[in-house]
Amino acid sequence: MRALTWHGRHDVRVDTVPDPEIVNPRDAIIKVTSTAICGSDLHLYDAYIPTLRAGDVLGHEFMGEVVEVGSKSTLKKGQRVVVPFTISCGQCFFCEKQQFSACDNSNPAETSDASEALMGHSMGAAFGYAHLTGGYAGGQAEYVRVPYSDVGPLVVPDGLEDDQVLFLSDxxxxxxxxxxxxxxxxxxxxxxxxxxxxxxxxxxxxxxxxxxxxxxxxxxxxxxxxxxxxxxxxxxxxxxxxxxxxxxxxxxxxxxxxxxxxxxxxxxxxxxxxxxxxxxxxxxxxxxxxxxxxxxxxxxxxxxxxxxxxxxxxxxxxxxxxxxxxxxxxxxGQTHMQRWMKPLLEHIQKGEIDTTWFISHHAPLEQAAEMYRHWHDEQNTYTKIVLKPEMAKSAQSTPSAARVIEPA
The missing domain is CATH 3.40.50.720 (NAD(P)-binding Rossmann-like Domain)
Structure with a gap:
């Protein structure tokens, strides 16, 4: 599959990487339909977050279609889901307190030791955000493995476009x-x-x-x-x-x-x-x-x-x-995503929160490296970029139909 990978300061590339596979019964595989570049991704782009490794797949704001499920996943093939950027087991001391971003089980031992040494306790895990947070492959890709898929993803109701719900991911x-x-x-x-x-x-x-x-x-x-x-x-x-x-x-x-x-x-x-x-x-x-x-x-x-x-x-x-x-x-603290996603979805459905008005550009995943450069250098114009893996590779980045930003 194609995915955006990190190779050093200001060096990100769209590469061909192995397709994700089910490795745990609670896993699901998501075919990404929309993924966004987050402001905190720039901390990775600027190489201020330690423990990144060359080839790591970036991205933690994404949603898509379920294409494969483990035996203990509660998702079904064909469902559209928004995936929270934090990875939470739903069963540990912290998850039971709805402190989902502090999950004690999602960060593997081989990566949690470093964060414990730095922070005093092991950090919770997150997609596409260095090995301090588990080293999980991120969502700026065509497909993603989602651990604990019975806990994290939010099923999208019919009638809502990706742009309306994508930002529930973070x-x-x-x-x-x-x-x-x-x-x-x-x-x-x-x-x-x-x-x-x-x-x-x-x-x-x-x-x-x-x-x-x-x-x-x-x-x-x-x-x-x-x-x-x-x-x-x-x-x-x-x-x-x-x-x-x-x-x-x-x-x-x-x-x-x-x-x-x-x-x-x-x-x-x-x-x-x-x-x-x-x-x-x-x-x-x-x-x-x-x-x-x-x-x-x-x-x-x-x-x-x-x-x-x-x-x-x-x-x-x-x-x-x-x-x-x-x-x-x-x-x-990092966001306790599962605590807020469903209530905020209800606000979206009622028209009390608008999630589309500041999107400035949509672009193909193949242009992700270029979009990172724009996001880093032209933040007055590029207010929010949504990447579309299925958008034609030859398509040019275009201002969003939802919001065209005029020069100030």
């Missing part, structure tokens, strides 16, 4: 959990750092959960435009002092809740971020947490900090004093 539940973890109360002002796909879904979710006001922070004009279309007030951090602006907009108090949808590769020329960038490029550090530092300083006393953005290692110059003295509550 970014919609991730944005929703980011807002949920902010413990939003009616009347709250919520500030969201980052207006990429997760940030845009966090904005929608914050309003859905009762926020009175959402303030969105970014520097890409089209992303800010999209955030404004969903009701957010916007701040371009290149044009304003974010901390001063947030104080003025909240009467000097600060936002009630702040959500980090940026993660480990913050942009900007603030001195702390410049130092972080130098350290990352000279292998003296890993993450660039400028946005997270700024959030903690900006949040009101007694406020809430939610961190759905991906971090992979260690940071310094962290404002732990402000965190403690201000009495901030912090929640973070």
């Amino acid at each position: 970014i919609l539940p991730t944005g929703y959990q980011g807002a949920f973890n902010a413990d939003i109360e009616p009347g709250d002002t919520v500030a969201v750092w980052g207006c990429g796909p997760v940030g845009l879904f966090a904005i929608q979710s914050a309003f859905l959960l009762g926020a009175h006001r959402v303030i969105a922070i970014d520097h890409y004009p089209n992303r800010l435009k999209l955030a404004k279309e969903k009701g957010a007030d916007i701040l371009d951090y290149r044009e304003v002092n974010v901390l001063d602006a947030l104080k003025e907009m909240t009467g000097g108090i600060g936002p009630d809740a702040v959500i980090d949808c940026v993660g480990m590769e913050s942009h900007g020329m603030a001195i702390d971020n410049v130092v972080d960038t130098v350290k990352a490029h000279t292998f003296l550090g890993t993450d660039r947490p400028h946005a997270l530092r700024q959030m903690i300083i900006a949040c009101r006393k007694g406020g809430k900090v939610s961190i759905p953005g991906v971090y992979g290692g260690f940071v310094d110059k962290f404002p732990i004093g402000a965190l403690m003295e201000k009495g901030l509550q912090v929640k973070s």
Whole structure:
């Protein structure tokens, strides 16, 4: 089959790799009909996540048709399913607590030892995201083996197009959990750092959960435009002092809740971020947490900090004093996908959440490497890319019919 494989920093290729096979009775094989490039895939593209190996198949946002099942799978051939990016057994201590992303059984022993050494405990597994999370082949491919298929995949009801449900695989539940973890109360002002796909879904979710006001922070004009279309007030951090602006907009108090949808590769020329960038490029550090530092300083006393953005290692110059003295509550973590997928599907069916409006491009899987370059270098124009394995190989990347992004 054809699949996108990693070969080093900024080197991804569509190669021919072995077809997946059933190896466990609970497995299923999915023929991928749609797969997307996630913002966190860029951390792999930039080689900031350790334990990637040449030839690893990338991708963790995907859906498709069931073509083969193990004897203990609850799926049936021919069903359309959305597959969560996390891999969860459904039976361990954590899964029974609905903390599915912390599953204790999905990460094989030979790969979990490294994550335990780094994190203190073994990480849960995920598709297409390095060997710290199990080394599972990802979904930017024609076919995928799905472990624990009796627990993870969500069967898609008739009448829904791929674009309407694809993002239940990751970014919609991730944005929703980011807002949920902010413990939003009616009347709250919520500030969201980052207006990429997760940030845009966090904005929608914050309003859905009762926020009175959402303030969105970014520097890409089209992303800010999209955030404004969903009701957010916007701040371009290149044009304003974010901390001063947030104080003025909240009467000097600060936002009630702040959500980090940026993660480990913050942009900007603030001195702390410049130092972080130098350290990352000279292998003296890993993450660039400028946005997270700024959030903690900006949040009101007694406020809430939610961190759905991906971090992979260690940071310094962290404002732990402000965190403690201000009495901030912090929640973070990978998304507990199975907890949110079905309820969010119901919101989609009711028209309460729109999942298609920010898709900027559809492209064949064969153009995946090119699309990674665009996503990395042209994020103002390429707001979300959906890859279609069955799209003609000769077809050109085209702006989505769902959303054509005009130059700002």
